Amino acid sequence: MLTSKVAKRYAQGLLDFTTESGQTATVFSEMKDVVKLMSESKDLNKFFLTPYIDAKKKIEVANEIFKGLSVSSQNLIRLVIRQGRESQLKNIAQEYINKVEDINGIKRITLTTATEISDANIEQILRSTHLVNLNSNFDLKKEINPNILGGYILRVGDQQIDASVKTKLNQVKKDFQLN
Template identity: 30%
Template sequence: MADTIVSGMAGRYATALFELATEAGAVDSVKADLDQLSVMIAESADLARLVKSPVFSAEEQLKAISAVLDRAGISGLSGNFVKLVAQNRRLFALPRMIVDYAAIVAAHRGETTAQVTVATPMSDAHLAALKETLAEKTGKDVNLDVTVDPSILGGLIVKLGSRMVDASLKTKLNSIRHAMKEVR
């Protein structure tokens, strides 16, 4: 966990949750619950508003998030954690806490995540080859977070930790355009 950098209030909550989950042997189940909750927040504008809005009191947030957790079947350590976050008026930071928790779990497992941007969806064979190449370079199991962005025209952009490789057609064309301007 030493090579994972989580900071701030959300990082402290995520670290505390990871330590509790480790003691309880529930790291994976907590991660699954938090991933499910993250998807729910992303898909529901009302839930996102509840989480982010300071207009709701702690009691209103706790009552509403408890109902959401019950309906989703999220209980135990995960449910209690989210309820505690609501009681402490920190629900606005829950999405960051979920991201930080996932980063801590990945570091604990010796995994890392690469953000990959492509112009068109990649085939499974290309994804597997990229994953294998990145794993060889880092010595870690690499998960890919793939985003499709047609504006890069072609090629790909890979961000892994503090390193970035931009092999997009858009960047290459801009380099050529810049070089042509210098020649004049």
């Protein structure tokens, strides 16, 4: 997913601030909570995206929703709303998480399968590729996409292994068309 320049700039500013103040771990955890909340709450997203609700009201609601967060996180959220960038709040939080993980050497891995698979199968898939070192730190995100029909798509950073049935069927179809 492409991240906007706005999200990258706000996330970098927050990272610079938290690094200087020693709050990186706290804010990292809180930004994970923000991403989770924004992903799960369609009503909150609609509220923030509603143009006829003024910034003061949005800040009041945000203060109540995010009152358990640190002062730094609350200030960021208020700043984002005051600047009219509340639609980017989830992206800013995710970009901050990505930047902290990059600093800590954590690889982001996405495994897409057609159905839910067991942990043993996941480990077998990860072992079968040269892209993943199981002894290193990584963050595994599992996605279900029935459209791939079977197999898996493994994405590690900017590299991808597509072993899905849909891709193989498409390749067979192309081969038949060429011959």
